[in-house]
Amino acid sequence: MYHPRELCPSLGTGYRLGPPQPVTEPSFPPALAEGYRYPDLDTPKLDCFLSGIEAAPRTLAAPPPLPPLPPALGAEPSPPAPEALHSLPGVSLSLENQELWKEFNSVGTEMIITKAGRRMFPACRVSVTGLDPEARYLFLLDVVPVDGARYRWQGRRWEPSGKAEPRLPDRVYIHPDSPATGAHWMRQPVSFHRVKLTNSTLDPHGHLILHSMHKYQPRVHLVRAAQLCSQHWGGVASFRFPETMFISVTAYQNPRITQLKIAANPFAKGFRENGRNCKRWALFIPSFIQQMFINSPLCAHNAPGGPCDSTLGGDVREPDPEQAPAPREAAPALAPLCGGSSAEAYLLHPAAFHGAPSHLPTRNPSFPQAPDSGRPAPYSAAFLELQPGPGSSGCPAAAPPAPFASHFLQGGPLPLPYPGAYLDMGSKPMY
DNA sequence: TCTGCTACCACTTTTGAATCGT
DNA sequence: AACGATTCAAAAGTGGTAGCAG
Numbered sequence: 001m002y003h004p005r006e007l008c009p010s011l012g013t014g015y016r017l018g019p020p021q022p023v024t025e026p027s028f029p030p031a032l033a034e035g036y037r038y039p040d041l042d043t044p045k046l047d048c049f050l051s052g053i054e055a056a057p058r059t060l061a062a063p064p065p066l067p068p069l070p071p072a073l074g075a076e077p078s079p080p081a082p083e084a085l086h087s088l089p090g091v092s093l094s095l096e097n098q099e100l101w102k103e104f105n106s107v108g109t110e111m112i113i114t115k116a117g118r119r120m121f122p123a124c125r126v127s128v129t130g131l132d133p134e135a136r137y138l139f140l141l142d143v144v145p146v147d148g149a150r151y152r153w154q155g156r157r158w159e160p161s162g163k164a165e166p167r168l169p170d171r172v173y174i175h176p177d178s179p180a181t182g183a184h185w186m187r188q189p190v191s192f193h194r195v196k197l198t199n200s201t202l203d204p205h206g207h208l209i210l211h212s213m214h215k216y217q218p219r220v221h222l223v224r225a226a227q228l229c230s231q232h233w234g235g236v237a238s239f240r241f242p243e244t245m246f247i248s249v250t251a252y253q254n255p256r257i258t259q260l261k262i263a264a265n266p267f268a269k270g271f272r273e274n275g276r277n278c279k280r281w282a283l284f285i286p287s288f289i290q291q292m293f294i295n296s297p298l299c300a301h302n303a304p305g306g307p308c309d310s311t312l313g314g315d316v317r318e319p320d321p322e323q324a325p326a327p328r329e330a331a332p333a334l335a336p337l338c339g340g341s342s343a344e345a346y347l348l349h350p351a352a353f354h355g356a357p358s359h360l361p362t363r364n365p366s367f368p369q370a371p372d373s374g375r376p377a378p379y380s381a382a383f384l385e386l387q388p389g390p391g392s393s394g395c396p397a398a399a400p401p402a403p404f405a406s407h408f409l410q411g412g413p414l415p416l417p418y419p420g421a422y423l424d425m426g427s428k429p430m431y
Numbered sequence: 432t433c434t435g436c437t438a439c440c441a442c443t444t445t446t447g448a449a450t451c452g453t
Numbered sequence: 454a455a456c457g458a459t460t461c462a463a464a465a466g467t468g469g470t471a472g473c474a475g
């Protein structure tokens with residue numbers, strides 16, 4: 001997990017993250033600021049990272065209404081949140097591996113959580129546009145509960161089975177390239193494949209802590225700031241993608257998810273047709289589907305392009321032995337996001353699951369310092385409800401979507417949407 | 432008895448240091 | 454001496470499974 005200590009050595013260890021103080025903003029009514037607090041937030045631990053980010057001297061022109069309370073279990077889900085105020089005008093984010101996420105989502109994505117921490121697969125890989133090439137930004141990711149229910153696998157589908165466990169302290173993963181210039185972030189897709197999920201509430205490694213058998217959704221946050229602990233910030237935008245919702249588990253419940261993971265994740269190659277556990281593969285998946293996977297770029301074995309670097313890496317990283325050998329750090333080929341879905345779509349658009357064009361330069365962690373322009377920005381955060389792109393899954397959904405607690409996801413116009421966020425400083429540096 | 436969690440396994444990929452050639 | 458390519462071993466990541474606890 002990422003270690004901001006290296007970026008902010010002066011901070012020492014053990015500092016926590018928290019939202020900035022809107023109350024300190026002279027033109028921001030304290031009562032209004034209070035209203036923007038997260039409803040499920042008790043006593044946020046605020047300091048350093050985000051509290052050091054100063055509010056811009058302007059306030060919101062028209063603060064949005066407070067998000068509704070979560071509907072009762074079984075109620076009709078709330079309509080998708082409209083696009084909120086965006087304090088980074090013109091900035092947009094797209095999910096690079098959207099088709100892969102859709103494929104998993106059509107079955108009901110499950111993410112393994114372990115005491116030691118488990119990576120997400122698929123990983124969140126996004127492309128960003130509209131940034132100021134000279135300004136510096138932080139890229140962050142967190143995972144928030146979707147609703148207030150605990151879930152249970154009922155043989156064929158996930159069903160609510162009671163009230164959710166008390167919410168755990170929020171943690172946020174900071175992309176190791178942060179802070180970087182807008183040009184850097186826009187040069188290639190940004191991958192969060194190193195994010196690890198754990199069910200250990202005492203986790204000392206800074207992994208994102210989740211409850212098992214709960215439904216979660218990742219969020220990506222973009223913060224304009226010169227430094228990780230910058231005293232000035234120039235805006236915030238947050239994004240979420242409906243297809244990235246998942247249920248955390250300690251062991252896979254749905255065998256279809258297991259087979260999708262085995263088919264798509266290079267690390268699970270040992271469980272494919274030649275692996276020691278190939279019997280299950282053959283048992284669960286009819287031969288024509290096996291062939292579909294084997295021939296499909298969803299199957300990493302057939303994925304073109306070479307391994308990805310830390311920014312590009314993520315879902316399908318296995319080099320194709322049929323292709324010319326590429327340098328280890330060569331960037332894979334960028335592909336258009338394809339319409340349609342399922343293995344057929346992957347066959348039609350095989351490159352859709354890879355990152356940047358190979359001609360693009362690889363990640364350079366030590367790019368030159370670019371001073372933050374320091375331009376003022378509205379004191380707001382944005383939460384964008386990104387609707388799925390063209391194409392829909394051909395697979396039936398495993399279970400109907402659970403009611404959404406929109407306030408969990410939309411947050412409010414606080415500069416940063418992770419109240420009580422905890423930045424663990426004791427984990428092992430990745431870079 | 433059932434459900435959920437943990438530790439361990441064999442396998443694969445990734446990573447980085449060492450080595451070699453230009 | 455510097456740089457890039459290659460090699461190789463260790464580390465890390467994967468799902469399966471047996472066993473344990475509640």
